[in-house]
Amino acid sequence: MQLIKPSASMMAKKKVDTLRVEGKQVIDFTIGEPDRSTPAHIAQAGINAIQNGHTKYTATSGIKKLLLAIQNKYRIENQLDFNLDQLVVGTGAKQLIFSALSVTLDEDDEVIIPAPYWVSYPDMVLLNNGTPVILQTTDSNGFKITAESLEAAITDKTKWLLLNSPNNPCGALYTESELGQLLHVLERHPQVLLMMDEIYENFSYEQHYVSPLAVGRAMRDRTLLVNGVSKAYAMTGWRIGYAAGPSFLIKAITTLISQTTSCASEISQEAAAAALSGDQSCVRETTTLYQARRDVMVELLNKIPGVACATPGGAFYVFPNIQGLLGTITPQGKTLSSDLDVVHYFLDTAGVAVLDGTAYGVPGHIRLSFATDLDTIKYGCGQLSKACSQLT
Template identity: 55%
Template structure:
């Protein structure tokens, strides 16, 4: 006899990036050499001073439960970070720590969504936004942001997406998968629409905040401080400090929402790791030179990937302003035939062809809500980027 699974779990799609990573791992375990351009994390090591802080905390006996919302030391560091970097004032009761930024998105939706509430998700989007909304009874409303608009939500598109049932708008800048960053003027224009729709809350995912190459990434709260009472900022230490495995995210928002999220965390994970929280506090409080160095490393990788892929037959790409992904159009490859006679009918077909012929793993744009595109990461080692791009180009040139 098998247990009956909940309908919400049956309907839930697995994370595309996690599935891709699992597939790459399986192929590598089978002895195949695969160049992985799907990775959603830096290949850099966590800076030494952060690791030393974790070791010191563990040796000092800081190995016990913390309160669900996070240690006072880490929350103070978050409050100071928001003040220094974003000119935003928050109290300790308005910030919360989670097991990664993803948990805080999950808890925010769990705390606020009722059946049928709508969540506006601009596309292309990070793969988990729609599914996390759906699992909590929400209805994702996908607002397409074409490349002609810089892959960014326009005020008109936002107006058209808002209904009486809208509960949240999700804004991700710098964006995964496109690297797009909203300017001050663009955020101001969106804020004008939101001022008219007073029932709409805004979740800003700012996890790639410091990985920018063409100017600073601004928080909506900086541009429109009057919206702060219905704004939830989600961020973390994973990307900027190469701390993905430490699993520390944080959020800042109105005290009542933070209290509700705190209640939920208390009933599921209890708290984030105490040692990881000590490390995160050291990251936020310490010398930020490591963040600038990481951004410069990724800038060089971005420029090299562009150099190697620019002019690839059937592929059109633009340099991302932030994060560490290219999102090239492969419209020119659709309808082409592989050397063995198969016709490529979708970006998924293109991704599978590159895996088979070039032994390069990339992600199809359909997973991110917009086709025909691919997501290609430059988060990995430069030698892998160079080898992968050359192999991709060669495979594209082989199509007829």
């Protein structure tokens, strides 16, 4: 436990909540969940589940209704066919990522993690006695790894490549061609598994999301797809994730779940089944709304001297480069030497909470979420602009 640290996003949420209890106004751009409510037809499915007595233990892998909905989702949306024994339901995508690492990592096995990365990935690897191998990317290449950099990072100890597309925190979205090149490298290393975190799949804007298994079938027996209903359907609190992969891996994950959490909530599973099998217009509407918010936030941030914000291809975060602010001096006489200094300055001076890029493996950046209303985005970015104008 001494090797890991609390989740940066969870710690930020705690700090914002504390400040608000103290009566301080805080614009929270750290939020990692949709600001919309769970759609009414999905919430009603959960209410119906309670009223109909669906409040018991379920099969560890999930109720059949939900597994069939997941199977159908992959078939229709991703053109992928999975048998039911190749699917498993968990209490959120996070549990399934952790479980996959737990059932596969031996001591000192390596997991390649491109940076910027979701803050939990390296600590999950450490908790399972593995070694995170951070593969750096840059603004100039859109924060994407290349076939050459992947090849150079693979050793005989490599067990996984853990890829997140669209990416949290930067919104990078791999093209079919880019995925094909990465898969070609992995095909030459039969000991390496691919875990694809697809939780932001639905929030893809100009470019449609492409699953790696739709690109390279040769990796089918070594690829785990991890997804969930939290982001697309505003169901973060329902805690339902799902995974699809080779039956040997799904079986191992299911066995581990049976000895840890037993199963996901039956109520939540009923609601998730309604989400995946019901009207998808709510997802399309949210995606359109978020794209408009993204464009406004990117435009406003790029007007601030010292801030350079690329337009993300997916997810609901921006990851601007703030190195132009480093070395400046605050009205209180403090030099901003790091992105963490900038984060504290924004919170103290502007009343705006953001997250530091260092937590995501790429210093000199900050993460802001646009999963909030336009008025808040405009006001918050205005406050950041005012705070930056006071720097010398």
